Structures are given as C-alpha cells and as structure tokens.
Amino acid sequence: MDEDEFIERLHTRIERIWLTYALIATCAVVFLIELWQSRSWWTVRSDVLLSMGASFGPKVQSGETWRLLSAVFLHGNPLHLALNMLALWQIGHFIERIYGRSGALLLFVACGLMGSLASIWWRTQGLSVGASGAIFGLYGALLVWLIRRRHDVPMGILKKLRSGTLGFIGYSLFAGIALPGIDNAAHIGGLLGGMLLSLGMAAPFDRSPASQWRRRSTWLALLATAACATALWRTTPQVAVAWQQHVEFAEVARNFAQHDAQLEQQVQALLEQVRQRQIASVAAGRELDEVLLPAWQMQINRLASIPTGDADRPRHQALLNYAGLHGSSLQLLARGLMTGQPGWLQLAHQRQLEAQAALLGTRERSAR
Known part of the structure; x- marks a missing residue:
C-alpha cells in the first residue's frame, strides 16, 4: 500500500x-x-x-x-x-x-x-x-x-x-x-x-x-x-479527613481571632469608662469577671475541643497557650479592679505581655 x-x-x-x-x-x-x-x-x-x-x-x-x-x-x-x-x-x-x-x-x-x-x-x-x-x-x-x-x-x-x-x-x-x-x-x-x-x-x-x-x-x-x-x-x-479537620480548625481559629479582637475592644472601653469615672472600678471588675471572662472561656473550650491534624497541631497548641495567658491576665485585671490593689494590676500587665508574645509566635507559625 x-x-x-x-x-x-x-x-x-x-x-x-x-x-x-x-x-x-x-x-x-x-x-x-x-x-x-x-x-x-x-x-x-x-x-x-x-x-x-x-x-x-x-x-x-x-x-x-x-x-x-x-x-x-x-x-x-x-x-x-x-x-x-x-x-x-x-x-x-x-x-x-x-x-x-x-x-x-x-x-x-x-x-x-x-x-x-x-x-x-x-x-x-x-x-x-x-x-x-x-x-x-x-x-x-x-x-x-x-x-x-x-x-x-x-x-x-x-x-x-x-x-x-x-x-x-x-x-x-x-x-x-x-x-x-x-x-x-x-x-x-x-x-x-x-x-x-x-x-x-x-x-x-x-x-x-x-x-x-x-x-x-x-x-x-x-x-x-x-x-x-x-x-x-x-x-x-487518604487525606479527606485531615483536610476536613484543617478546614474546621481554620474556621474556629478565624472565629477565635474575631472574638479576641472584640474582647480587647470591650476591655479597653471598660477601662476607659473607669478612667473617665463613668463607672466604678469595682463594677468594672465585676462585669469583667462575670460577663466577659465566661464568654472568653467558652471560646477557649471550643478551641480546645476541635480535633487537629499533624500540620495544624503546633498552631493549635500555641493558640491555646495564648488563650490561657490572656484569660489569666483578665482574671488578674478583674481582681485588681475589684480590690483596688495595684499589685494585681501589675501582674495583669505582665501576663498580658506574655500573652502578646505567645500570639506573635502563633502568627509566625501561620506564616511559615
């Protein structure tokens, strides 16, 4: 042919x-x-x-x-x-x-x-x-x-x-x-x-x-x-389960960050009211202890309960560490406001600096 x-x-x-x-x-x-x-x-x-x-x-x-x-x-x-x-x-x-x-x-x-x-x-x-x-x-x-x-x-x-x-x-x-x-x-x-x-x-x-x-x-x-x-x-x-865990953790972490920012705004607004003598320091401490701290503890519990894979586990632990330090600083701040003793306020400030350092480490892990 x-x-x-x-x-x-x-x-x-x-x-x-x-x-x-x-x-x-x-x-x-x-x-x-x-x-x-x-x-x-x-x-x-x-x-x-x-x-x-x-x-x-x-x-x-x-x-x-x-x-x-x-x-x-x-x-x-x-x-x-x-x-x-x-x-x-x-x-x-x-x-x-x-x-x-x-x-x-x-x-x-x-x-x-x-x-x-x-x-x-x-x-x-x-x-x-x-x-x-x-x-x-x-x-x-x-x-x-x-x-x-x-x-x-x-x-x-x-x-x-x-x-x-x-x-x-x-x-x-x-x-x-x-x-x-x-x-x-x-x-x-x-x-x-x-x-x-x-x-x-x-x-x-x-x-x-x-x-x-x-x-x-x-x-x-x-x-x-x-x-x-x-x-x-x-x-x-098989990566479907690990990916779903990653997606769920990312959503919880995003909500946690939004609540953290809102909490910080509420605390600063409360302290500004105390400085302006619009509210007594005892009342501010009680509101911090009875309203803001329980809401923050709910966020910590939700963050702690979310399952994570190996890739997200370091960031998860770092966020929990930050959340604990931040919660501790708020407890010390509430005690200082209710008792009027400056020592508690100083401890609260020191614990807050530790929390900010932990948060910085969390952001560095996220950027890697």
Missing part, C-alpha cells in the same frame, strides 16, 4: 470527523466561563477552578469523584488551553479515524480519568486541571497502534508518525520534569492508560472501527484498565 492509498483508506473509515472539534469547542467554552467568573482575560483564579470542578484529592475522596472527569475540561490560562487544544487537534484526526468516534471518546475519557487518578495518587493536596492526561493517552494509543499495525502503514508515514509521537511524549515529559507547575503524573497516567487500552482495541486496518467492539481483547483491555484505575484509587493516601 502506497501513501496515497493509505490516506484515502484512512479518510474512508471516517469521512467527516467531528468528535475532535466537539471536544475542542467544549474546552474553549468552559474556559470562557472560567475567565468570566475570574473577571480576567488571562489567568483563572484557583477558587474558580475549584468551584468549577478541578481535581483536588481531599474533595475527590470526600465523595466528589466527578472532579476526576470535570478537571479534564478545565485549563489554567490561555497558553495552557492553546497548547493542549493544538495537540488534541493534531492527534484527534488520526485517533478518530483509526478507532472510530466511540473508540476515540472512550480513549479520551478513560485516559483523562487515569491521568486524574495518577495525579491525586502522586500529589494529594494540589489542584489539577487540563486535558493533557487524556491527550497523552491518545498519543499512547497511536503509538501502540503504529507498533502493532506497522505492516499496514507505508514506511514513510510510519516513520513520520512514530517520530512525531515519540517526540511529543519525550519532550512533554522532559518539560514536566524541568518546569514547575506541570503535572507529569497525569501525563504518565494518561499515557499508560491509552497504551493499555489500545493493546486490545487496535484492530487491523482493513476492518471497520466498529469491529473493535466485537473483539474479546477490547473488553479485556477495558477490564485491565479498570483494574489499574481501582488500584490507583485504593492506594492513594
């Missing part, structure tokens, strides 16, 4: 391709929605990516498994989208005609899922978006088809396709190692998924794409790919 005959027979298999263009159009429309929600024409905010379905290990493991697929259609910036869609356009023509529309769609979806699974298996805490895992799978499927059906392809076309496929895979994997922010785990997961599937789906060139669904090897390849996906899922480190 010469090159012209091969190209003619390739186009005869699928006269008009539209799946590739539909996938490109879907990614483009989704990206426009991302930009609109980000109020930007260049970068997409992380919170927008997360709300629209980016793959994120803790959320996926909490039941939002749909993110494994939705993340495939999301992209972080126009360059990310353009590079992926150019690669999809280049490979999609061949894959759609070789494997048919249903086969190409299966490869795209399955390899995208494999890429997402490999990504959270390797990096459980980071956001992952992009169609590159699925595209790597398509290149892997083409590479296996070229190897298995090399006698059906003219030598000139075989060499060009093989060198182009290997060049894309090699360069992209190298870029993923050399450059930050590239999810090579998704690339490798998608690539292996595409190669595994195509081992069973790569039908002879003289048969129609639909014939692959009547072959037992296709279904065996699907089962093998599903088994690999299940193994990735089961061996991925």
